[in-house]
Amino acid sequence: MVGVNTGKATPVSDRRDHLVRLAAEIFARKGFQATTVREIAQEAGIHSGSLYHHFDSKESIVDEVLSSFLDDLIGRYRTALAGGGEPRAALSDMIRIGFATLEPHRAAITVMQNDWSYLRSLPGDRFDYLVKAEDEVERMWVDQIRSGQARGQLRTDVDPKLAYRTIRDTIWVTVRWFRSDGPLDTAALAEHYITVLFDGLSTGERTSQRA
Template sequence: MTTPSKSSSQRRAHLVQLAGDLFAEKGFRATTVREIADAAGILSGSLYHHFDSKESIGDEILSAFLEDVLAGYRAAAASTDDPRKAIEEIVRSSTATLSRHRAALTMLQNDWAYFSAQPRFGYLRTAMKEIEQTWVEQLERGKETGLFRADLDARLIYRLLRDVLWIPTSWQQSRSSGWSAEQINDGLLRLLFDGITA
């Protein structure tokens, strides 16, 4: 028999998923509490039994996403002393994590200016700094050991790769690319480490 607490927890998770889908489709600011409640088939007031505000739902979606991203990055960095292998693991971890959190990624892409200006979401900037630092440290280590080019601009490369890593998620979302996540990862890593010249 299902316990009330488990049922409540499942209902809450369902509401978060519905809200995330709406936030990704319409934008966080444009989505109303009433629309979330309508999608769930409940009255607006009933939503407040689970969350005190729309921001609380956004908070849950974004914090879970960033915790997942950072866990993967930390594990990748700790798994090896080889910067190339660490970056390979970061890329694979990123793709897997982004596929699990498509709504959060879309929310950040579409409403970053809003979230980053709100004190409640101050952890976003902290997390993004750690993500950047993880990449930069691996790239700089590769430069120091002679594995990567000495003239590499680590922060620029990070920004380029971060943005490229968002693309496979939209490809997979459309289901029309014909490439698996593994094929996309391998293509990106070959481009990064081997280039396109013969």
């Protein structure tokens, strides 16, 4: 059953959101496996037992961290693609979306990079959605790249899946060095990357050994 969002926060929901954000930072800093429920509770200034009033396990917390990030990311991608625009513009919008998630979801992205394999190896199907989400995201990107190739906008000698993974990894690894007080914000970084991706670094004359 889908609940109705009244827009009114409650002390319980505020507290829960605070605990999720706090735990996400610890997971990002120490790693999910190395983090204990006691450490999360201590940093929150509560007893371990109190944490279990909100979550039944450490896995429940990281589940909320990652699912919130992926829901936001995929929702933005779907919205960007709903208009059915031309592929190069769509890919540019998707790059902007990726960079735009770096600040609000920095901890979640770090956890995804560090703990993806471990979480997927846990018993049960709790984290199966991670693979499903990744498959959907890859499909959206690859479809746009292939469409761009079919329309003559993108080179056909580049493998679409490899191109997607290169773009994906470039965006996500940025979380490791990006600083909000640096010379560029995430929007400016996105525009810079779009320029490099589509226009390249060369002035037009091919100097590659493959040329």
